[in-house]
Amino acid sequence: MNRLARPEIIHVGREQLVEAIAGQLALGFRLALVAAHEDDRAGADATFRIVHVLLGTAGERVEVVVEIPRSDAWLPTLAGISYPAGRFEREMRDLYGIVPRDHPQPYRLVRHGHWPTSFHPMLADADPTPYFGSHAGFPFAEVTGKGVYEIPVGPVHAGLIEPGHFRFSVVGETIVRMYQRLYFVHRGVEKLFEGREPADGIALAERISGDTAVGHSLAYVMAVEDALGVEVPERDRLTRALLLECERLYNHVNDIGALVNDAGFGIVNQHAGRLRETLLRHNARLTGHRLLRGAVRIGGADLVAAPDLDLVASVAAEAAELAKIATDHPMVANRLNTTAVLPLERARTLGVLGYVARASGMTVDARTEQPFVDLGPAFRTVTADAGDVRARFDVRVGEIAVAAGLVADLSARIAAADVAAPVAPSGGGGAGLGVVEAWRGTLVHRVEVGSGGVLTRVKVVDPSFHTWPALGIALADTIVPDFPLANKSFNCSYAGNDL
């Protein structure tokens, strides 16, 4: 299982696109990534090449590729057969100007009202300093009726979180509808990758989302290795799996405290903060960086020191105890139970990922579906059925225990594994895919390396891109004061979503 099979590549014309994708979806594959590429940039016959990546549950990878002329840039919409596809199409239209024809939601997604309408930032000839005009209004579906009022929240929030605007339509205290406006932090990350040496991209990938440094850098590096045909020794793959679990540990511990804190039970948050700090200092000893930056490189991964297994085990035990204190507390349990339910069928339709999906009974997990190393008997997928805040809390608690077990198991296997010589990346170009189960869920990077050995296109899909829309669905019949709890239980990334 050193390298996964090359993806099956299907070329279709745009007339057959819907049929081709529907056929793959019927096989049980899920649409994980859609990336547009600008080919033959200078010529008169310039084309857009759009790659649809579908992932199976047993390591299968399929790419459906369609080429369209730039002068007639439209695609038949896939929104009717796949909800995530509809969102990818809206993103593509805003960034590339490719129009999804007959889209049921023909609204902007990434683009804000003050962007010039002809400005598509991913195009090579996009104006680097466009004129950003005044705000062109903020249309959203207004809920009318007796006693309905609106609460606008954000984009600047009171806590140390990123910007996002939430517009609640409320009757009394019950949320009728919640509209979210994200994409306030567009940094042009995907474009920043272009033209870099592959090794130069790692530092950028680590900074896509601060709390997912390993997830993003690993997905990126694996995509580059896939593109360049680099073989990664077993020991390094074990190290990478270990790093991913370390990242999962500190983030889940932090979330447990933050969730309970939103229910007003601050003491658990204080102790979770202490545990998180213990883990961050451990991370610093492990890799030289508190957020585990700098450990992943092309062809391998390095640790500065072996993990302190007693420390990890004791933190995991304390976290389990903290979680038990919280859920045994009748007032906290009352706040968490039955709040913001995401039913299984809605979770499936929306294509949510990570702990949100697993708390609604889905088993989606790249560690079993797209594994890069055999995790052995120490690994199991933690799921719950209720789909409420409590279920998302419990899945995190379960994953902390699994992650701590994996750290111990993996570090023993790393110690036993042979040290292989580092593999130098070969020249040449190609396309590659990297799929990892980061702490928020399945993270996919698709990289294309040009013949000159520089990156020509990097497409990043953070699990939050798939999970954000589910928040509004789960809020139906939830009361306004419970929104922070629901939001925290999803804990979607703003920066990972908005590149």
Added chain:
Amino acid sequence: MTIASVAVVLIQLVLAVAVTPVLIGVMRTTRARLEGRVGGGIMQPWRDLRKLLAKEPTRAPGSTLVLTAAPILLVASSLLLCALIPLASTLALASVPGDLFVVVSVLLVGTVALALLGLESGSAFGGMGSSRHMVIAALVEPTVLLSIYALSVPAGTSALAAIVQARRADPASLLNPVSLLAIFALVVVVIAETGRLPVDNPSTHLELTMIHEAMILESGGRDLGWLELGSWLRLTALLGLVANLALPWGIGQDAAPLTLLVGIGAITVKVLVLGAVLAAAEVFIAKLRLFRVPELLAGSFVLAFLSVSASYLVF
């Protein structure tokens, strides 16, 4: 009206203003230490207050007199509360009796001032906070009335000073079911009225869950300083009332300097200890779901009602 009663009122006012920031500091520090934090120190609320009161307020264009007047009204009503409630001494102003109905009305003045301030800002948060605040106020006021009324039956008067005096004269009455039920109901409504856990979380940053904080979000500088002081003074006054009703010892009954001094010392210790106990209890409880708050307050109303019924059976 005698010189002595005026002096007592002045002493109570100075005492309340001096003790209040310390009370908040003690409560925050207690909570911080129990949670394993260092905390800002006992004098931090006082420093915050001094800083805020020295700052020019920022007021939105189009805001009306309410934004200026509400903080003053809140502080004035809270100070009046501190003057009317027997804190250091039971010597009351003869012309303005510290009657329980007067006290509850004064309490309501501050509540309404805050609710109007919340609406004044024109933001959704302010209105949301005001609406929640009034729901809670509507449930709290009857319980305050009923529970003190239950205590007034044995004393045969609705003047708070006389009730405290009667309870001190007959310590056995402190432990009868009427008294215990009424005190318990009163503690619950004081917690709700002053925006403490489990009804409101004074340390949250989440606007959507706020009640008290949501109303004062748009205030700043001096306005915010007065609002903070006014709200804190209410806590001092109500804790002082509960403390003196539950444990009436130490309170001065004449104008002799020594008894006044003892009264000042006693109420300071009582309020600070009660505050520390309340803060310690908050560590162990979470915030109730908003729609369960009425259940809690209805429960305390039932206790107060039982207490009143029992008081007629017992006495």
